[in-house]
Amino acid sequence: MREPTIEHAADGGGHSVAEAKQHMRTYAIVGVALMIGTGLTVWAAFINFGSREINIIAALVIASTKGFLVAGFFMHLISEKKLIYSIMACTVFFFAALMFLTLHSMTPGSIVHMR
Numbered sequence: 001m002r003e004p005t006i007e008h009a010a011d012g013g014g015h016s017v018a019e020a021k022q023h024m025r026t027y028a029i030v031g032v033a034l035m036i037g038t039g040l041t042v043w044a045a046f047i048n049f050g051s052r053e054i055n056i057i058a059a060l061v062i063a064s065t066k067g068f069l070v071a072g073f074f075m076h077l078i079s080e081k082k083l084i085y086s087i088m089a090c091t092v093f094f095f096a097a098l099m100f101l102t103l104h105s106m107t108p109g110s111i112v113h114m115r
Contacts, residue, residue, distance in 0.1 A: 030073045037066040053103055060099065 015023075041062050049055050072078040077088065104110055 026073065030069050033069055034066055037062055056103070
């Protein structure tokens with residue numbers, strides 16, 4: 001792959017008009033999906049799903065989906081190599097572990113509440 005130069009940028013970076021339109025279409029679809037996700041977030045904030053934990057899980061699922069869309073498409077992680085996915089998988093694992101510990105510590109029988 002050649003290094004970007006002024007000439008390279010001036011000729012559109014090697015992308016055809018059709019490719020540019022396809023990228024713009026993808027970004028528009030992701031933008032609309034993020035707007036729908038924001039609306040879902042607001043809607044879910046006013047709904048009681050039965051327990052506090054289920055409300056938190058619903059909010060985290062919506063936020064994780066929106067985060068994936070931003071990271072995957074706007075930050076171009078969808079087309080990256082294995083190392084990026086490995087780092088992202090580790091991050092998700094540790095985030096899930098910390099969320100589990102947080103939710104577990106909220107139960108009355110946890111070690112945090114023992115006197």
